[in-house]
Amino acid sequence: MTASLETSDLRKAFGGVTALDGATVRFRHGQVNALIGPNGSGKTTYFNCVTGMIRPDSGTVTYRGKEVTKKAPHAIARAGIGRTFQLCRVFPRMSALDNVLAAVRPGGILGGLRGARRGAEIDRARGWLTRLGIEHLLHVEARNLSWGQQKLLELAGVLMGDPETVLLDEPAGGVNPALLDRIATLVRELNAEGRTFVIVEHNMDLVMSISDHIVVFDRGRPIAEGPPSTIRTDERVLGAYLGV
Amino acid sequence: MPSDSDPRPSRLGPALRIAAILVLAAALLSFPSLAPNPYVLSASVVVLNYAVLATSWNFVGGFTGYVSLGHGALAGLGGYGTGLFIVKAGLPSFLSLVLAALLVAVIAVPIGMAALRVRGASFVIVSIALVLILLLVFQSWASFTGGSRGLVVPRPFELSRPEHHRVFYFLYAALLFVATLTWWLIDRSRFGLGLKAIREDEDKAEALGTPTFTYKLVVFVVSATFTALSGGLYALWFGDLDPVFQFSILTGSYLVLMALLGGVRNLFGPLVGALVVGIALEYFKVEFGNTPLHLVATGLLLALVVMFMPDGVLPALGSLIQRFRRGPQQGSIREMTAAELRDDRARQDATIGGTR
Numbered sequence: 001m002t003a004s005l006e007t008s009d010l011r012k013a014f015g016g017v018t019a020l021d022g023a024t025v026r027f028r029h030g031q032v033n034a035l036i037g038p039n040g041s042g043k044t045t046y047f048n049c050v051t052g053m054i055r056p057d058s059g060t061v062t063y064r065g066k067e068v069t070k071k072a073p074h075a076i077a078r079a080g081i082g083r084t085f086q087l088c089r090v091f092p093r094m095s096a097l098d099n100v101l102a103a104v105r106p107g108g109i110l111g112g113l114r115g116a117r118r119g120a121e122i123d124r125a126r127g128w129l130t131r132l133g134i135e136h137l138l139h140v141e142a143r144n145l146s147w148g149q150q151k152l153l154e155l156a157g158v159l160m161g162d163p164e165t166v167l168l169d170e171p172a173g174g175v176n177p178a179l180l181d182r183i184a185t186l187v188r189e190l191n192a193e194g195r196t197f198v199i200v201e202h203n204m205d206l207v208m209s210i211s212d213h214i215v216v217f218d219r220g221r222p223i224a225e226g227p228p229s230t231i232r233t234d235e236r237v238l239g240a241y242l243g244v
Numbered sequence: 245m246p247s248d249s250d251p252r253p254s255r256l257g258p259a260l261r262i263a264a265i266l267v268l269a270a271a272l273l274s275f276p277s278l279a280p281n282p283y284v285l286s287a288s289v290v291v292l293n294y295a296v297l298a299t300s301w302n303f304v305g306g307f308t309g310y311v312s313l314g315h316g317a318l319a320g321l322g323g324y325g326t327g328l329f330i331v332k333a334g335l336p337s338f339l340s341l342v343l344a345a346l347l348v349a350v351i352a353v354p355i356g357m358a359a360l361r362v363r364g365a366s367f368v369i370v371s372i373a374l375v376l377i378l379l380l381v382f383q384s385w386a387s388f389t390g391g392s393r394g395l396v397v398p399r400p401f402e403l404s405r406p407e408h409h410r411v412f413y414f415l416y417a418a419l420l421f422v423a424t425l426t427w428w429l430i431d432r433s434r435f436g437l438g439l440k441a442i443r444e445d446e447d448k449a450e451a452l453g454t455p456t457f458t459y460k461l462v463v464f465v466v467s468a469t470f471t472a473l474s475g476g477l478y479a480l481w482f483g484d485l486d487p488v489f490q491f492s493i494l495t496g497s498y499l500v501l502m503a504l505l506g507g508v509r510n511l512f513g514p515l516v517g518a519l520v521v522g523i524a525l526e527y528f529k530v531e532f533g534n535t536p537l538h539l540v541a542t543g544l545l546l547a548l549v550v551m552f553m554p555d556g557v558l559p560a561l562g563s564l565i566q567r568f569r570r571g572p573q574q575g576s577i578r579e580m581t582a583a584e585l586r587d588d589r590a591r592q593d594a595t596i597g598g599t600r
Contacts, residue, residue: 051451077453085451091444095589102441112435161453243469 004029019045021220037217082163092143105162156223291522292416298514301466309443313372316495322472323479348472379491479501507556
């Protein structure tokens with residue numbers, strides 16, 4: 001299985017706190033990968049370094065064979081990596097439709113001057129909102145949506161950018177079981193269509209049910225990796241989670 | 245007219261909106277004929293100058309949410325650039341105006357590259373620094389700029405004073421039209437949607453693939469160009485430039501107040517704000533002379549707007565009209581029935597259809 005996203009000896013410290021301590025990881029192309037670990041193990045910092053939101057102190061990030069370590073977040077997004085945030089982020093005073101359309105990338109100066117609301121793009125935006133079950137909220141301001149609806153809207157926006165690899169940061173956080181089921185189903189469907197996923201998640205039922213490959217972080221570095229069946233019984237993982 | 249992406253589209257029909265715009269245009273164009281005396285006409289030129297400056301400010305402030313107090317400096321650069329091209333290089337007045345605006349656009353690139361790297365309060369402070377630095381430069385470099393003695397700019401036309409005001413009134417009206425049209429075009433574009441995404445959440449916009457820095461820089465340069473054109477027209481109209489007034493933080497503060505008052509997310513917000521604030525400033529100056537009372541009144545107005553109409557006058561009026569039309573307003577979308585949502589969607593689909 002080829003690597004979609006890989007990092008080598010990634011390090012990041014915030015003052016005296018080491019968030020990433022030499023993270024060397026390979027996420028597999030075309031699979032649902034999970035990144036798990038106790039709170040403070042560096043998972044979100046890892047996502048932020050990979051997507052260019054923060055610059056690592058050292059180490060490299062490679063995507064599909066090309067190094068993207070020092071690229072700006074928008075360039076990494078355009079390279080094919082989309083992401084959601086741990087604390088769901090939408091454009092609060094924009095409609096759900098505009099939240100999704102904002103992910104359309106204009107091609108050059110002339111592309112930027114074209115109308116933001118064009119038929120084909122509206123249809124595509126509607127398609128994603130429909131697929132996520134929130135099409136009826138098309139014109140509602142994002143700030144008026146519930147937390148769960150905002151999570152779905154955030155995901156719709158990311159998918160509108162047509163990323164090859166999707167990083168989901170705690171998609172199950174604060175959502176009800178029905179919504180969780182919808183998200184899990186969507187991840188499976190999108191993965192079947194060829195998208196790679198890397199999911200940071202604390203909900204072990206979700207992780208074990210949808211992941212093909214799991215990487216476990218502790219104190220800023222991977223301590224174990226493998227399929228769910230292996231990770232479930234790995235003593236290092238149990239030690240990291242239970243402190244034994 | 246609400247912004248294209250305003251999630252609460254106006255309930256006013258398109259015909260009513262067009263009628264309102266036509267009435268506004270007719271009122272603007274007929275005002276010089278109705279003005280009772282040259283003073284009122286000259287005051288209206290000042291107000292139109294504010295309207296262009298506030299609309300120009302709103303390219304940055306309205307779209308990206310970056311609050312600049314330094315736009316007065318860009319207007320001052322436009323004014324001095326125009327004056328210096330005429331006085332030092334002997335160029336024709338309006339060629340000087342265009343060249344000065346282009347020069348300011350070029351200068352705005354490095355200024356924007358430096359200033360737009362910071363956000364929030366830091367950006368405000370950097371924009372204030374720009375004003376203070378330019379004030380020092382233009383005061384100190386007396387051999388070139390005239391320093392504190394000021395710079396006398398030759399007038400472009402041999403006209404009587406009322407005619408001079410009348411001509412510049414229409415020149416400002418034309419510039420306001422072009423600036424407003426440009427704002428409207430950007431508002432409807434993908435570029436505009438990207439800018440609004442920056443205003444809402446810059447990191448998120450970047451993560452979605454929007455080159456936020458480039459977008460901010462481009463719109464800053466556009467804003468600076470219109471601001472410089474307005475400053476240049478002012479130099480040609482007023483004929484006398486003083487660095488203390490040209491590079492004043494007060495100018496930038498007035499622009500922020502005007503745009504906030506009218507509504508930064510609204511096409512005509514800055515114009516409405518300029519009408520209210522500009523007329524109020526003139527009134528206070530006439531009634532109370534050269535006292536700081538107009539500043540006190542301006543501060544109070546800003547406080548009232550922030551407290552009671554944070555979105556501005558036009559959005560507040562829009563909400564009021566909606567409330568009258570709909571009856572008691574729902575507090576949350578979860579209180580809407582499925583039927584209401586369907587009706588709402590059908591109504592707003594028609595709005596989208598018009599922009600396809």
